[in-house]
Amino acid sequence: MKKSDLDKVKIKQIPAQKRTNPFANVFDEFVGFCRSRSMFMLHYCTGCGAIELPPAMTSRFDMERLGIQPMVSPRQADILLITGYVSIKTLKRVILTYEQMAAPKYVIGICSCTVNGGMYWQSYATAKKLDEYFPVDLYIAGCMPRPEAVIEGLQQLMQKIKANEANSWKQYYKNYDYFLGNQQHLFGNNWQTPTDVIGEAETYQLAGPNTLGEHTKILQSVQTPLKPLEMKL
Amino acid sequence: MNETFLTITEVIMMPIVAFIIGLFMVLMMRKLAARIQRRIGPGVFQPLYDIVKLYGKQTQISHGLIHDIGIIMAVGGYVAAVTLLPVPGMNGIADKGGIITLTYLLMVPSLGLALGVGQCANPNGSIGISRALTSMLAYDIPFIIVIFGVATHFSSTSLVSIIAAQQVGGFGTWGISEMPLLALAGLFALHASLGKHPFEIYVAPAEIATGPMVEMGGKFLGGLFVMQSFQLYAASVLYVSLFLGGGENWVTFLLKCFAVLIIPFAIAYLFPRYRTEDLVRLMWKWPVMLALLGIAFVMN
Numbered sequence: 395m396k397k398s399d400l401d402k403v404k405i406k407q408i409p410a411q412k413r414t415n416p417f418a419n420v421f422d423e424f425v426g427f428c429r430s431r432s433m434f435m436l437h438y439c440t441g442c443g444a445i446e447l448p449p450a451m452t453s454r455f456d457m458e459r460l461g462i463q464p465m466v467s468p469r470q471a472d473i474l475l476i477t478g479y480v481s482i483k484t485l486k487r488v489i490l491t492y493e494q495m496a497a498p499k500y501v502i503g504i505c506s507c508t509v510n511g512g513m514y515w516q517s518y519a520t521a522k523k524l525d526e527y528f529p530v531d532l533y534i535a536g537c538m539p540r541p542e543a544v545i546e547g548l549q550q551l552m553q554k555i556k557a558n559e560a561n562s563w564k565q566y567y568k569n570y571d572y573f574l575g576n577q578q579h580l581f582g583n584n585w586q587t588p589t590d591v592i593g594e595a596e597t598y599q600l601a602g603p604n605t606l607g608e609h610t611k612i613l614q615s616v617q618t619p620l621k622p623l624e625m626k627l
Numbered sequence: 628m629n630e631t632f633l634t635i636t637e638v639i640m641m642p643i644v645a646f647i648i649g650l651f652m653v654l655m656m657r658k659l660a661a662r663i664q665r666r667i668g669p670g671v672f673q674p675l676y677d678i679v680k681l682y683g684k685q686t687q688i689s690h691g692l693i694h695d696i697g698i699i700m701a702v703g704g705y706v707a708a709v710t711l712l713p714v715p716g717m718n719g720i721a722d723k724g725g726i727i728t729l730t731y732l733l734m735v736p737s738l739g740l741a742l743g744v745g746q747c748a749n750p751n752g753s754i755g756i757s758r759a760l761t762s763m764l765a766y767d768i769p770f771i772i773v774i775f776g777v778a779t780h781f782s783s784t785s786l787v788s789i790i791a792a793q794q795v796g797g798f799g800t801w802g803i804s805e806m807p808l809l810a811l812a813g814l815f816a817l818h819a820s821l822g823k824h825p826f827e828i829y830v831a832p833a834e835i836a837t838g839p840m841v842e843m844g845g846k847f848l849g850g851l852f853v854m855q856s857f858q859l860y861a862a863s864v865l866y867v868s869l870f871l872g873g874g875e876n877w878v879t880f881l882l883k884c885f886a887v888l889i890i891p892f893a894i895a896y897l898f899p900r901y902r903t904e905d906l907v908r909l910m911w912k913w914p915v916m917l918a919l920l921g922i923a924f925v926m927n
Contacts, residue, residue: 424679425679425680425683427676428675428676428677428679428680428683429680429683431670431672431673431676431680432673432676432677432679432680452664452666453664453665453666456661456666456667456668458657458661458666458667458668458669459666459667459668459669459670461669461670461673461676461677465837466832466833466836466837466841467836467837467840467841467842467844468844469688469841469842469843469844469845469848470837470840470843470844470848472680494688495844496684496685496686496687496688496844496845497684497685497686498684498685594686598685598686
């Protein structure tokens, strides 16, 4: 693809519309309430923080009474729970997982390693701040936070969802160029994921002025279309 | 004309009633699991919250037309099946369909799921659905023998007349007291058809990432949650109609339905699961033997 062609890639922007029907607002609030009371959690247990989740889920603290359930597939999950340091190799998988989740999706970083690198600050192979690579809704600091702190954090997220403030997943579409730039900085310019984020942003009318930029241009120049896997016996 | 209108109303009402009762059955299942594991468990409306949330997802990831149709088939199979299951005051089209049509319809959801999962091209899903169909093959053999045994005993394939025959003499004429061996085999088949431990070979979250459900998100998973509540309702009502004398009124009917499900749920959360070949071997040995023995007594 020539450079002049790349400049033509533009996303149609549609101004946000307000819903005027009062019943629609009631319905939206009901859906928001259900969202806050039913959270399926995909725990990406990367580090030591994972050990605090079993007590939070089982009989001692019982997350299910708040409607929080563990799920095993990113397609089914609402919350991506990252519990500990994220090495660069892991970060690739985390981003693949994040992009496969259906929105509205929320990311929670547990332990200080996800906040600022923690004790891995000087490591060359560890991603320091998680929210440089995709939006994070909530950090639960501590090394490691106790199950009470985890549940407290999840309850804060519930309040945010109920108040319709947990919209950070929209930022990934609106500021895709920024996040992609940071990802390319770590993984190199050949980085691409199976999910067509720009296409999704366009389909769901979530594109903003910062969706496209210099980094998405690099992506579009190296992007190879996905092929179905070869079937072998 | 009036009768036609009544039938149409019943056919619309029965799936709605089934869905609401099914939601409470899901709630009972999760509550029971929680109590067995010494937890508090979810709130009363948790199954509803889950379904509303899943349908309210803002990005839906479909893998193609067949993926959508598969889920519709999975839910629709059960919706069609519950109109053939008589409940107190509503017979729907039960006297026209009969038990053999019902048996066919109860197989449609698994096949629909297989269609839908086939398009996802996820290896975990393919393994899961092949296991689901294998387990269907395993529990359908005793299930069919039980169905034929009951139909032979009452000389009828209509659920309405089977229930009427059981309600003549109270507990003494219930299927369970006249054909205890068939009832036991039927309970085995019921448990396996619910796909709960120890027969949970196709979900297996730790091994194949929930198998058929692995690529289902948003409305697709919501559809499967709806399907689950229909599945619990259909299985328990069928068992109650065949062996526990159906429902004289709503109170006893609901009591019987929930009581039937407590047995498999109470067993389910105490055991790990079988391997696929062990499940097939078990289902084709013990329930089939019991059912064949039971059918021998019936034909005597």
